[in-house]
Amino acid sequence: MVHHCCNKQKVKRGLWSPEEDEKLIRYITTHGHASWSSVPKLAGLQRCGKSCRLRWINYLRPDLKRGSFTPQEERIIIDVHRILGNRWAQIAKHLPGRTDNEVKNFWNSCIKKKLIAQGLDPNTHNLLANPIYSINGSSNYGKSSCKLSCCIYDEQPTFSSTVISVVGNDDSYPVDMKPPSLITSLPAASSVAVPAPPDDGYYSQSCSTLLHEGISTIPTCKFEDQKRDIVQTIREQNPHASKESPTRSSWESLLIPFSSTHPSYHQPGLGRSDCTWEWDGIEPRENKAVVLHRKQQAVANPPEQRVCEVEIEKRKDYYFSGAQDTEMEASFESYCNFEFDTLVPYGI
Template structure:
């Protein structure tokens, strides 16, 4: 990490750092004293231009290093400690959609940084997926060649677990897929029959379908992807709602199902959370903001606590409330007719 230049001047001292070419900068681990200076400066003045922070804060660091230290370690809103199982599943789910876009993934985990998510992925989740016989890049099943030709611990673990993985996988969707040549972004399971179109006025019909491949479907939807990329607020506590956010009108009838499925998954997640006594369930702080309805309807939620009854009575209907586009209306009607028979 420390170059030859650095070694000549003691730990981490170097001239010619790219972003601070005129200053001698210290590198390497931050001392408590440096942390204190940075915290004091930013809490008093804000960071402003990062390149000017070191000088103003009295630090012999480059601005980039200050920024990183603040964002990844000193920021007061950071959540420290181990990742929860729920956070882990969110990471896996979003990674399946977006790949190694750590900053985007981190935006769905309040208090976590991209660096933290990336480290957690590389040190933990990746191994778990491999142990389950899943390729961490594609989330598809690993080939037998991969499993048997790689002589590392994870792969040894696979050879032990592989025969059970079809039924024990935590991540249900891709474990059903046997064609490893399939592109990761392609739909992995057949789309289910379209559920009935809801009436535009309450009361709304119950959700009839639950799918296991929501994110895979959603990946097809460029608006949803754009939404995720934009880093929009999208969690209720740690329950991701991105899968219930896409307006179907521009993507054909299949996305209509996905939106329903997403809504259902969301509510199920909340329900299962509510059964955990340690979960704090209080009041909604901000919810169901519908953005750009008709084009890219997005339900935006930002809260760490919520009222369950409100969620059930309001969010679910919100998730389903839309005017079906002319494209999908006939399909919905046709489905409804079949159901009546």
């Protein structure tokens, strides 16, 4: 068999035998794998180096965790995937003992179906189906199950730059597994906003720094609303775009100025000077005030009344017209009673 990757040598393919595994383990544990291309020959295997590497990484490595994925691991996969997309290797880095292949298989065979069954697009984590799906915050603000806000969904992913944010008050949920949070209406002391951007209204210092460092995931963006324009970070829905290292211009295209005349400006969580985004890569950062706020909410709202705040923002002003509001409210009501826990995959 001629193989494309290893000098046209004869190589075996297919499943590995226990004898082959043993040879590979013995060689790697003794000599390491400085050069995978030389491993097969030195280990006495009729395999290509690529195959040896894969077998070691995905199956023979001693630090691999065996067995089914735990609910916690599943939670992490979903949360990280929501941010990074199909970047399995990156996702696997947050699951010690798990491989990218394993995560990928688990996603395709299990999680994907769960999300679809819950009416969520596994690629975008947005709701499937309806061309316009929305929540109007002004009429729902104050309801125990949905305090916030303005949620519009469009089936055209190329145009629906969105932010999905969640605030859960379930303290049984480990902090490091919590999804990105939008903290609203906190006391001023809780704000951790950085100084206003020196050169323009769109960049916080931390954003610019991370961009400069080439951070490929969504950076921490903290805004101080000294100006009248409110800035939001938007994660581009295009999965291809998400793979690229962000440039200043690409991030600029994701930052949308909010006008104070915008209907959402006066709604909680949107366009508020006391609204602080916490989106630190894939692990949301929480300060003490936030944790305290969460605990206070937990007292006010028993766990079974978990508050999930979901916000999907869309830039087309068209949808913010009064006529659309009516439609938005109606469509929200039809979902409100049951979809929040599935809209944000807390309890899968």
